[in-house]
Amino acid sequence: xxxxxxxxxxxxxxxxxxxxxxxxxxxxxxxxxxxxxxxxxxxxxxxxxxxxxxxxxxxxxxxxxxxxxxxxxxxxxxxxxxxxxxxxxxxxxxxxxxxxxxxxxxxxxxxxxxxxxxxxxxxxxxxxxxxxxxxxxxxxxxxxxxxxxxxxxxxxxxxxxxxxxxxxxxxxxxxxxxxxxxxxxxxxxxxxxxxxxxxxxxxxxxxxxxxxxxxxxxxxxxxxxxxxxxxxxxxxxxxxxxxxxxxxxxxxxxxxxxxxxxxxxxxxxxxxxxxxxxxxxxxxxxxxxxxxxxxxxxxxxxxxxxxxxxxxxxxxxxxxxxxxxxxxxxxxxxxxxxxxxxxxxxxxxxxxxxxxxxxxxxxxxxxxxxxxxxxxxxxxxxxxxxxxxxxxxxxxxxxxxxxxxxxxxxxxxxxxxxxxxxxxxxxxxxxxxxxxxxxxxxxxxxxxxxxxxxxxxxxxxxxx
DNA sequence: GGAACTCGCCAC
DNA sequence: AAACGTGGCGAGTTCC
Numbered sequence: 001x002x003x004x005x006x007x008x009x010x011x012x013x014x015x016x017x018x019x020x021x022x023x024x025x026x027x028x029x030x031x032x033x034x035x036x037x038x039x040x041x042x043x044x045x046x047x048x049x050x051x052x053x054x055x056x057x058x059x060x061x062x063x064x065x066x067x068x069x070x071x072x073x074x075x076x077x078x079x080x081x082x083x084x085x086x087x088x089x090x091x092x093x094x095x096x097x098x099x100x101x102x103x104x105x106x107x108x109x110x111x112x113x114x115x116x117x118x119x120x121x122x123x124x125x126x127x128x129x130x131x132x133x134x135x136x137x138x139x140x141x142x143x144x145x146x147x148x149x150x151x152x153x154x155x156x157x158x159x160x161x162x163x164x165x166x167x168x169x170x171x172x173x174x175x176x177x178x179x180x181x182x183x184x185x186x187x188x189x190x191x192x193x194x195x196x197x198x199x200x201x202x203x204x205x206x207x208x209x210x211x212x213x214x215x216x217x218x219x220x221x222x223x224x225x226x227x228x229x230x231x232x233x234x235x236x237x238x239x240x241x242x243x244x245x246x247x248x249x250x251x252x253x254x255x256x257x258x259x260x261x262x263x264x265x266x267x268x269x270x271x272x273x274x275x276x277x278x279x280x281x282x283x284x285x286x287x288x289x290x291x292x293x294x295x296x297x298x299x300x301x302x303x304x305x306x307x308x309x310x311x312x313x314x315x316x317x318x319x320x321x322x323x324x325x326x327x328x329x330x331x332x333x334x335x336x337x338x339x340x341x342x343x344x345x346x347x348x349x350x351x352x353x354x355x356x357x358x359x360x361x362x363x364x365x366x367x368x369x370x371x372x373x374x375x376x377x378x379x380x381x382x383x384x385x386x387x388x389x390x391x392x393x394x395x396x397x398x399x400x401x402x403x404x405x406x407x408x409x410x411x412x413x414x415x416x417x418x419x420x421x422x423x424x425x426x427x428x429x430x431x432x433x434x435x436x437x438x439x440x441x442x443x444x445x446x447x448x449x450x451x452x453x454x455x456x457x458x459x460x461x462x463x464x
Numbered sequence: 465g466g467a468a469c470t471c472g473c474c475a476c
Numbered sequence: 477a478a479a480c481g482t483g484g485c486g487a488g489t490t491c492c
Contacts, residue, residue, distance in 0.1 A: 167475035
């Protein structure tokens with residue numbers, strides 16, 4: 001079961017990778033410092049307004065009565081004490097150390113207007129302090145030079161710091177706009193981002209060789225997340241033009257399929273899907289609850305299909321989990337058991353890319369490490385080749401960053417199509433030739449910003 | 465006054 | 477049998 005580690009090859013990959021990353025770091029990315037300063041001042045005002053509004057309430061008067069001059073709306077410790085000890089509210093969830101949680105999920109369930117303002121302030125402060133502040137602090141002559149590390153992660157993925165280029169907001173529209181409007185290409189250039197689609201899922205197939213997974217990867221008319229959405233929400237077929245169906249597919253993907261691949265189990269998945277994605281409560285369900293669906297509500301649909309309570313839904317997800325691993329992906333499931341056995345016997349796991357990981361691991365870790373690592377190494381190898389060619393051929397375009405399965409380039413407009421097709425060839429053709437263990441097709445998607453426009457202006461790029 | 469910790473939150 | 481994988485970073489708090 002175990003692969004043979006190839007440490008010289010692994011070493012060489014890191015060695016070449018570090019040098020390619022160093023060149024991207026040196027290149028840097030342009031940043032609009034004036035914009036950051038202005039936007040920061042704007043956020044300061046917004047936050048100050050919320051802060052004044054909060055301090056002017058009975059809720060906060062009470063806070064100062066308890067804490068005096070030390071009262072601080074940023075202190076979650078104080079907030080937890082006030083809510084869960086003084087006011088005796090039952091916390092909706094606990095932190096890992098067993099105290100009442102004060103995160104977004106827990107606080108959203110408390111019906112006090114001041115709490116909503118605190119959450120709003122948190123969001124604005126996150127953008128201001130973690131991103132805009134860091135952009136201003138770390139820039140040199142209007143350029144950011146984020147570092148990309150290859151020595152910090154136990155799966156042999158990369159990390160990034162000063163600034164962390166790998167966690168700039170993308171899901172929250174407002175946060176995305178504010179932060180990405182600061183990042184620009186060099187004058188006259190444009191930003192191009194090319195990412196591998198579903199690369200971890202594809203690379204996982206190289207380890208477990210599950211035929212059903214293989215079909216999902218190879219057959220463009222198949223849709224794993226859509227199939228799971230139908231099973232979870234008891235639908236005959238998915239119609240992507242219906243908004244609630246689109247949400248259901250998202251819920252299946254992010255609330256079931258991915259968590260299951262990372263080693264989560266049905267209890268968490270059921271709660272996630274029912275409460276977070278559908279807006280349904282924990283107990284018995286009534287008609288007219290949760291998000292809208294089919295002219296009515298999601299609870300109407302689920303009740304009509306005999307799922308009339310959270311507990312019944314959890315049992316339903318349990319059956320789906322059982323079906324997922326023991327019927328649909330049974331070969332993958334057997335591989336997980338064998339892989340875990342192999343680790344327990346040998347004390348290490350190896351990757352196709354030559355790396356050996358040893359040390360104490362939990363089951364999920366030991367299974368996820370080789371997949372996460374070698375999926376990243378696909379990007380790393382491609383990054384190294386693109387860097388090499390860009391220098392050999394004297395491109396005006398350069399690599400400037402990387403986000404696990406995506407590379408970001410600063411491109412001269414005259415070279416856009418040439419660069420994109422070169423990257424396409426390297427990522428999808430050269431790589432599988434270089435590593436013969438890649439027995440699945442690889443695909444990339446690209447997005448490009450207009451000339452002199454910020455990273456917020458990305459539009460789909462179609463390969464010529 | 466700094467190190468180490470917890471908590472929360474951003475990304476893949 | 478066990479129960480979500482990998483990071484960085486800011487603010488608050490605690491410890492020395």
